[in-house]
Amino acid sequence: MQLIKKISRYCAVAVSIALLAGCAGTRTVDEKSAALFLQNSDYKAYASQFLDGKGEPKYDPASLLDTLEAGKAFNDTGMWEHSLVAFEAAGKLLQWKEDTVDTPAEVANLLGTTLTSDAFGTYQGRIHQGALIDYYQAINNLMLGREADARVDFNRLQVRQDNAVTQLNAFALTINKSVKDGLKDEKGAEAKASLGEVGPKVADGIKDLPSGLTKAKIRLAAGDVMGAVFRVTSSAQSDKRANISLDLLKSAGQASSTRGGNAMVAYLGKEIRSGNGALKDKVIVIYEDGMGPSFKEFRIDLPLFLVTSKVTYAGMALPQFQPGQPAFGSLNIGTGKAKVETSTLTNLNELAALEFDIAYKGIVAKAVISTVVKTAAQAVINHQIDKEAPGLVGALLKIGTGAAQYALTQADTRAWVNLPNTIQMAIVDRPINGVLPIAGANGQAIADIELTKGVNTLILVKAAGTPGKPAIFKQELPAKTLVAGL
Numbered sequence: 001m002q003l004i005k006k007i008s009r010y011c012a013v014a015v016s017i018a019l020l021a022g023c024a025g026t027r028t029v030d031e032k033s034a035a036l037f038l039q040n041s042d043y044k045a046y047a048s049q050f051l052d053g054k055g056e057p058k059y060d061p062a063s064l065l066d067t068l069e070a071g072k073a074f075n076d077t078g079m080w081e082h083s084l085v086a087f088e089a090a091g092k093l094l095q096w097k098e099d100t101v102d103t104p105a106e107v108a109n110l111l112g113t114t115l116t117s118d119a120f121g122t123y124q125g126r127i128h129q130g131a132l133i134d135y136y137q138a139i140n141n142l143m144l145g146r147e148a149d150a151r152v153d154f155n156r157l158q159v160r161q162d163n164a165v166t167q168l169n170a171f172a173l174t175i176n177k178s179v180k181d182g183l184k185d186e187k188g189a190e191a192k193a194s195l196g197e198v199g200p201k202v203a204d205g206i207k208d209l210p211s212g213l214t215k216a217k218i219r220l221a222a223g224d225v226m227g228a229v230f231r232v233t234s235s236a237q238s239d240k241r242a243n244i245s246l247d248l249l250k251s252a253g254q255a256s257s258t259r260g261g262n263a264m265v266a267y268l269g270k271e272i273r274s275g276n277g278a279l280k281d282k283v284i285v286i287y288e289d290g291m292g293p294s295f296k297e298f299r300i301d302l303p304l305f306l307v308t309s310k311v312t313y314a315g316m317a318l319p320q321f322q323p324g325q326p327a328f329g330s331l332n333i334g335t336g337k338a339k340v341e342t343s344t345l346t347n348l349n350e351l352a353a354l355e356f357d358i359a360y361k362g363i364v365a366k367a368v369i370s371t372v373v374k375t376a377a378q379a380v381i382n383h384q385i386d387k388e389a390p391g392l393v394g395a396l397l398k399i400g401t402g403a404a405q406y407a408l409t410q411a412d413t414r415a416w417v418n419l420p421n422t423i424q425m426a427i428v429d430r431p432i433n434g435v436l437p438i439a440g441a442n443g444q445a446i447a448d449i450e451l452t453k454g455v456n457t458l459i460l461v462k463a464a465g466t467p468g469k470p471a472i473f474k475q476e477l478p479a480k481t482l483v484a485g486l
Helices: 002-019 031-039 043-048 064-076 080-093 104-116 127-143 147-182 188-206 221-233 242-255 259-274 348-388 391-408
Strands: 282-289 294-301 315-322 331-333 343-347 422-429 435-440 445-450 456-463 471-477
Touching (some): 043 064, 064 080, 064 127, 080 127, 127 147, 127 348, 127 456, 147 348, 188 294, 188 348, 221 259, 221 282, 221 471, 242 259, 259 343, 259 422, 282 331, 435 456, 445 471
Antiparallel strands (some): 282 422, 294 315, 331 435, 343 422, 435 445
């Protein structure tokens, strides 16, 4: 009877831990609900989930994922102040310094459970998310008409971007060391044997990664371009030194994900040089298209002979990269001979895939080692069951221990769900009649934007899906007034 109580308690605890996995950092909106809102570009309905009955923000300021998603939801609906506060909280929760990471050891310390693929631990964040926070904070301040604060954000973004490759290299070194050290542990031999058996199957986790990944693409190209645009449209003369903006455009060109993006960057550089470090009567369109990448879990059963046949379950769970989905794909800006198609500068799939690709060998190794250790423990418990509770009761107890291990085996599939699939841009001259038509790639009309003569104008367009109306915001540059949606 004592044995049955112990086993039952063990199984109950294991299942409870598994059920609480999603509570490792509160999340206001689950991924399925978020997807329903975003597929219809219903940004307001999604953002309302982060507001209480009085219209005040409600999210967990101690949860990185919740603050990231709340900050982005508020940005998508023009609640700039709420977005600023949420992203400020998110920035404090990222577990590495804003400026640099000096050593691989520091990365290992700061990343914590990232390498363990531990769905039960606190979400640690990703390197590229720091740049996204600074980028969206700069946009928030521009839309609020706070040019000086936007300058601080763009400066911080530039520093963070300059250190991103260094961080990525340090991250890769830490992963390699983690795998090497992990396979030296007590269960290393069994883990190596298991890796050999399941090797071809684990490749499913990375089979849909985008091709042509280079470490230069860890930079947010759209952030570099917007940093350059800010400086050449700023009210401060010191911002207009051409070398500052042109250096940013050079970095953007190296990080851009498409030839069209490179061409747009080259065109902007040409306009800046011809304008002696300034732009005049230009329209800068930023388009966030689609829904970004995610992860799903897949399971692999380990051959029981690798440990013992005295268990009812031995398997591991791994995350599988899921590419994002486009909405309109691109936008047509203007009409006739002046019509320009938006070009992709930043593909969020590439940013997420870069870090996931580097981390994956560590994720697999840790999952295998964890499975071997848990299966060995299950075998010890089952051996005790055979001695003290033979027959049907013992068989049922052993099924319970296997079920408990299954419940404890989960992949970390958490992701910042309301990011776009791509960030695109276009730069055009203000039309003579002062009205700029915007249409989808297949020609469907989206909006006609009225523009003031003699100023540069920033237009934000966001469409997570084709049903529903895209979110559109307009701000004249230099930014001086608060902006509402169109």
